Amino acid sequence: MHMRTKFILPVALAAVVSACGQGEPSATDAADAADAGVVNLYTARHYDSDRALYDRFTEQTGIRVNIIEGNADQLIARMGSEGSASPADVFITADAGALWRAQNANLLQPTTSEVLTDAIPANLRDPQGRWFGLNRRARIVAYDSTKVQPAEIDTYEEIASPRFRGKLCVRSADSVYNLSLVGALIEAWGPERTAEWTRGVVANMARPPEGGDRDQIRAVNAGVCEIALTNSYYYIRMANGEDAADRAVTQKVKLSFPSLAGQGAHINVSGGGVAANAPNRENAVRLLEFLASPEAQTAVSAGNNEFPGNPAVPVPAPTNAYADFTAHPMSVAIYGPRQAEAQSLMSAAGWR
Ligand code: FE
Numbered sequence: 001m002h003m004r005t006k007f008i009l010p011v012a013l014a015a016v017v018s019a020c021g022q023g024e025p026s027a028t029d030a031a032d033a034a035d036a037g038v039v040n041l042y043t044a045r046h047y048d049s050d051r052a053l054y055d056r057f058t059e060q061t062g063i064r065v066n067i068i069e070g071n072a073d074q075l076i077a078r079m080g081s082e083g084s085a086s087p088a089d090v091f092i093t094a095d096a097g098a099l100w101r102a103q104n105a106n107l108l109q110p111t112t113s114e115v116l117t118d119a120i121p122a123n124l125r126d127p128q129g130r131w132f133g134l135n136r137r138a139r140i141v142a143y144d145s146t147k148v149q150p151a152e153i154d155t156y157e158e159i160a161s162p163r164f165r166g167k168l169c170v171r172s173a174d175s176v177y178n179l180s181l182v183g184a185l186i187e188a189w190g191p192e193r194t195a196e197w198t199r200g201v202v203a204n205m206a207r208p209p210e211g212g213d214r215d216q217i218r219a220v221n222a223g224v225c226e227i228a229l230t231n232s233y234y235y236i237r238m239a240n241g242e243d244a245a246d247r248a249v250t251q252k253v254k255l256s257f258p259s260l261a262g263q264g265a266h267i268n269v270s271g272g273g274v275a276a277n278a279p280n281r282e283n284a285v286r287l288l289e290f291l292a293s294p295e296a297q298t299a300v301s302a303g304n305n306e307f308p309g310n311p312a313v314p315v316p317a318p319t320n321a322y323a324d325f326t327a328h329p330m331s332v333a334i335y336g337p338r339q340a341e342a343q344s345l346m347s348a349a350g351w352r
Helices: 003-020 030-035 048-061 072-085 096-104 114-119 176-189 191-204 213-221 232-240 244-252 281-291 294-304 339-349
Strands: 038-043 064-069 090-094 132-144 227-231 253-256 266-275
Touching: 038 072, 038 281, 048 064, 048 281, 048 294, 072 090, 072 096, 090 096, 090 281, 096 176, 096 266, 096 339, 114 281, 132 176, 132 213, 132 232, 132 281, 132 294, 176 191, 176 227, 176 266, 176 339, 191 339, 213 227, 213 232, 213 244, 213 253, 227 232, 232 244, 232 253, 244 253, 266 281, 281 294
Parallel strands: 038 064, 038 090
Antiparallel strands: 090 266, 132 227, 132 253, 132 266
């Protein structure tokens, strides 16, 4: 697995020597020289604020970030086909269920880092250190405040209740966000009660699933439905973004943080781990540690309205206005192992 590193060593050394000239760090430590300058990041996140953050990491460490973008399943397939020759050092994506897919395909390796385990609570990361949740989001309910009282939608059970027959908008069953939510319900309620819930959800659908979470929020505003499932950051971005029409939507459509089994809202993460065959392993860990730092946590939250995964970091505006809720303490690492069961319950209920 280190073959590749050794192979490129002469080129890397030459580059270091010619770039630094005399008096700069010597090239006698071959391993350091080979690993000094780069980390290859496979990421399913595409935020401008993330790119600015990687520039900041480069400024602080001298480590250049090569960004390879794709959706999670594309990047997982790519890493799988690249095998031991994969240049991937770090894999980053949204949703613990998607991180688990990479873990389950043996594409991530355990990382031991006190910086990471100090910064990130145990329930937001893989117990074996193969991935770390860096940012949090809640999967919750947007509702029409002219038709729905907040108390009518403060539990997950109520999403499936007869009160909302034909009045629910929700995206498709293949969304990993929904698979993770249903996995969490199975964990909390068991499979039978969750199966009943999925049947209630299907009965409540105002239309067959279409579009993303923001489309569901807009459909509530348009009167297509009274409630919708959404991730928190989509709503917060609409309420605070550039688009005047989206801001207007959030005048009527409000956000509820339902409680699961009396313990709080369903939480998920975006995060990352070190790739199984990372040629620049130390740099990979440094990048993850940087992303868990207060500076990076604040920047990510300010940029895309997730909540910091590191509880010591205050939530910056405008997201802080939505941060006063109870988060369910369940480990997000259980969503992946429940994914197949969730899929089969949803499919049996007719949730397409
Ligand atoms: Fe998303």
